[in-house]
Amino acid sequence: MRVFIRIFPLLATLTASFCVQAESLSARLADPLATEAMLPLRSASALAARVGERPCASELPASPLTPLDAVDLALCNHPQTREVWASARLQAAQVGVARSGWLPSLDGRAGVTRNFTDDSQLTQRNAALSLSWLLFDSGQRSANIDNARQLLDAALATRDATVQSLFLAALQTYYRAQATQAAVQAASDAERSARESLAAAELRYQVGIATPADRLQAQTAASQARLNTQRAEGDARNALGALANALGFPAQTPLQLAALPAVAAANEFQQDVDALIAAAQVRRPDLKAAEAQLRAADASIAVARAQGRPTLSLAAGPNWQRFEGETTRTGSIGLTLNVPIFTGFENTYRVRSAEAQLEARAAQRDRLRNQVALDVWQAYQSLTTATQTVQTSRDLLASAEQSERVALGRYKAGVGTVLDLLSAQSALASARVQRIQAELDWNIYRATLAQAMGALDYSLLQAAEGRP
Structure with missing residues (x-):
């Protein structure tokens, strides 16, 4: 019995060691040519990793949802991220197929x-x-490996482009949901002002200063303000449902959004647009994918020529x-x-087909390069306009608030008309909506410019929130 007690830990250790070695051997046999090592981290994990935080989220956080959280959830839960990851693994396996040609059978x-x-x-x-x-084989295997490697590079670049597109879509959905909630607050403020005007009109009517028409006009404005609030609340509920769906949750999932920091609307992005376009043509992942596909087509010509040797x-x-x-x-x-x-001219036409494919890939690359320049130009001009309108909308709101206060004071004092008051309140409600729209445009166009340059990542949001 004592011998068994002494031997048991040794047997347990040997068994555990055998299991570990068996798992390691199984992993090596599953990928003997180490093609998985060519792949980076999964799409969402690679982008979402932040210091001291969980790299990939699958549940809503306990705290209010920030743009960072929204992007995390969207990338982790969206089926398209799994699709592009599987496509990259497929191309990595094709590299293994090409490498196997060098081994005996x-x-x-x-x-x-x-x-x-x-x-x-x-x-x-x-x-x-x-x-x-x-x-x-006259270089056919080398050309096959080159072709497979370039297609893998294209798949990885396509993966990056897809992730950035999903990143931008998640941000746009989040910012729109934020804007609809701000619109609810603006509509509620307008409704409160309209009710205050109605109360003033009722008081003046009761003391015989105002006419029935003044009272009815104030009542109509209050009802319209209430209607606007109800519509804004419905839009906000729809926007939250769309956001929940984009994050991979049912539309009825309750969401609480974090308050966004004040829009700085600085001109830090103001640079030579030619330099921005040049940088985008180096960084854009979809353009990198087109370049890799062009190189793969060139390798296909070498494969076609070697097949006739x-x-x-x-x-x-x-x-x-x-x-x-x-x-x-x-x-x-x-x-x-x-x-x-x-071979009945088979090799001749195989080479001609590969050369035509190369020409098509070159044309696609050139077309995409022009599209990149257009994307950067449009995003740059849109952000420039949004930056200007943010400050203008703030000035407009400040003057509209002052005008509404003056009109309300004059009406209560009996020296202003109800039309002047309602006009000032309508202008104030419009100014609030324009400020919300200007800040929404600035947030979206800032992210759009980053995506157009191939530089959309977490640093953009972390800088805005003051996080590492």
Whole structure:
């Protein structure tokens, strides 16, 4: 019993070690050519990793939802991120397929044959191993690997472009939800002002200073303000449902959004637009994908040309045969030179097809390069306009608030008309909406410019929130 107690920990250690080694061996056998090592981290994890925080979220945070949280959830839960990751893994596996062409192949064969006659039966058994190895192929395998690597680069760049598009879409949905909540507050403020005007009109009507028309106009304005509030609340509920859906949750999921910091609307982005376009043409992942596809098409031409050239192969293997109780062992080894002489012009047209594909990829790359320049130009001009309108809308709101206070004071004092008051309140409500729209445009166009330049990542949001 004591011996068993002493041996048991050793057996447990050996068993655990064996399990670990078995898992390691299983992993190596699953990917013997180490193609998974060519892949970076998963899309969402790579972008979402932040100091001291969970890299990929799947549940709503306990605190109010910030833009950072919204992007985390959208990237982690959106099916398209899994789709582009699977596409990248597929292309990495194709690199493994191309690499396998450099290795020999070994086949085994065994058989039993039984022959019957009228007075006897004979049994023959045979087995063989066959080793085949392509020694020379005029560069076809190298070109295949180059083609597969370039397609992998294209898949990874496409993955980055898709993630940035989802990043921008999540931000746009979040900012719109924030704007609709701000619109509810603005509509509520306008309704409160309209009710205050109605109360003043009622008071003046009761003391005989105001006419019934003044009272009815104030009542109409108050009802319209209430209607606007109800519509704004409905828009806000729809926007929150759209945001929940974008984050991978049911539309009815309750969301509490964090208050956004005040829009600085600084001109820090003001740079030479030519320099911005040049930087975008270096950084844009979709343009990188087009460049990689162009290089892959060039490698396909080399593959097509090599397919019409000579190859040299090695074949070897032993054979065993047992018949009538006797075993015969034989073996063979040989070299085979294959020289294509005439293939019905198949190789000619295969090369022409690959060259046409290269021209098409080059045209697609050039078209995308022009689109990148247009995207940056439009986003830059939109952000410039939004920056200007943010300050203008604030000035407009300040003057509208002062005008409404003066008009209300004059009306209560009996020296102003109800039309002047209602006009001032309508202008104030419009100014509030324009300020909300200006700040929404600034937030969205700032992210749009970053995405147009291929630079949309968490640093944009972390800087806005003052986080590391």
